[in-house]
Amino acid sequence: MTSTVQSDPAESAVVGRLSRLDQFLPAWIGLAMVAGLLLGRLIPGLDSALDAVTIGGISLPVAIGTFGVASGQALAGVVGPLIEVPVLVGLVYVSLWARRRFFTPAPTATV
Incomplete structure (x- = not known):
């Protein structure tokens, strides 16, 4: 018996x-x-050469190989951490400035 x-x-x-x-x-x-x-x-030495091209913990060759050369995802994956870190550091400085400016305790009189 044959089955098709x-x-x-x-x-x-x-x-x-x-x-x-x-x-x-x-x-x-x-x-x-x-x-x-x-x-x-x-x-x-290929592994150390590929490790040398790492930006923000993301390997540039891996990002390009995964998403393609003209890909927005590769660009965002590599450039994103480069933008996020300075912005977060800037926000920390702004919050420290705001704390000193607006939340400084009033001076107390000493006896």
């Missing part, structure tokens, strides 16, 4: 609309993993 697999027309229509990259995404991920492992073995 019936394909769903809606499923084949969805697969037909996918780009080549999306159709073979698991293969691309596996290829990238193998390439990363091979590069790590063949180039001895």
Whole structure:
């Protein structure tokens, strides 16, 4: 007895609309993993070189590789911490100034 697999027309229509990259995404991920492992073995100082290009705890090559060169997410991921830290430090200075300016206790008389 032979069995035939019936394909769903809606499923084949969805697969037909996918780009080549999306159709073979698991293969691309596996290829990238193998390439990363091979590069790590063949180039001895690669890990320290990639660690040197870290901004605010975020690796620039990883952000660009994950989101793409022209991606707003990569830009926000790398530039975001560079903007957040100075803004937070500035807010601390403003709050310290406001505390001294508005919440200084009145001088008390000493006996």
